[in-house]
Amino acid sequence: MQAVTDTIISEEEIVKMLRSKDEKAVRYLYDHYSKALLGLAFRIVQNQEMAEEILQETFVKIWLNAGAYDETKGKLYTWMLNIARNLAIDKVRSSDFKKASKTQTIENSVHSINKDHSIGVNPEVMDVKEIVNKLRPEQKELIDLIYFYGYTQAEAAEKLKMPLGTVKTRVRSAIGDLRKYFRSTEQ
């Protein structure tokens, strides 16, 4: 889909627009971030319809809570990702989700995700995807548990049966690898 708003607006400007209830900000954010937010939600709920529902709720939250966004804590985009991620995790943990997908528990969807990436994938990010696939499966599993499923450090340690300190060093090495791979493609 071609972006309707092509001009680049600074993040500061966008936040101001959001707070003054200017709908152009929504258009801009939608054009630039909806694919990433949807992808994140899909990765967690594994269902396009639910992921789109979460995307709608995410935008409503962004719209209503722009006043609560704290620039000093991080980028607007990170804030949006967190909102989408939390909504999706709440969904996965809710009772109606469990009813809707009896066979698809959090645990086995972590594993099925990796087989799924050929469907509906945005071709622009294919090279990024290749980079991500360079991560070792155990690195990916750990990052996914924490990032996409909201496990805490302690919960991840328990789930993967490893000491807390190991979680810390593995997360560090996984993200280190990600950064290294991304850097090498940017040159």
Add this chain to the structure above:
Amino acid sequence: MNVDQYISSGVLELYALHALPPDEMRKVEDMVAQHPRIKDELEAIKEGLVKYAESYAREPGEGLYDKIITRIHESSKVDESTPLKAPQVIQINTEKIPFGHTVSLEEVIEKETVKMNRGPWYAVAAAVVLLIVSAVFNYYQYNQNNDIQSQLVAMQKEKQAVADNNTLLKTRFDQAANELKLFTDPHNKMVMMKGMPMSPASEVMVMWDTKNKDVYVDVHRLPAPPDGMQYQLWAIDKNGNPVDAGLLTPFKERKTTGPEQMQKKIMDAVAFAITLEQKGGAVNPTVDRMYVKGGV
């Protein structure tokens, strides 16, 4: 801890992933505020994670943007609705009433009603707002009710699991308490039967209750008997005659671990021994298949 050590500890990565407890999150924020290098490192980590999330980008379906805008309009209606006005107090302006003119109550009401009718918009708006607030409240209550119900189901499951675990622990505890009683009862005689030359590593403990004449066998080490064979316990009386003390339950058929009570009571014994016999046991022990023996 110096900055390099802090950076390589992995705590920044966990911070970026929101995987730290709140107090540790705050500590990281303090460090970030103090050290520009830590701040840069954290930014780079966040960048990497954002790219990771982007690698799973998906194309939204047609019309999703319009749906979002509709939802936003709906939410704004509730969010920014006009606050309810305080009820208007009807003030009768007595100055304007000519002296000597009496005003009927009907007249006043009529006048003021006309005034109020000029703004029916307020009434309608208030009604709509109340309706929306009530709908939102109901929806919220309904959701909360659902949440509470699912929490209740989860808690009941948890309770059942705890109860099951309790029963299991109690069974084990009773078993252990019984074993302990065997060891501490002064009437009990412990006989350690040591391995004979054909099986030197074997070791079996016999506990003989000299009051009730019950015998318990606790196998420490014995080779698994071959098919069709079974271990048999013998008590040797003071004349040196072996007395059948019963058969050991095959290891595979035992439901519990720990001492096994034998089927027979023993009145008198100076020693105990175990031989390997045909399944079902023998009348006299086969002495060259004696595995363990020990004196009382």
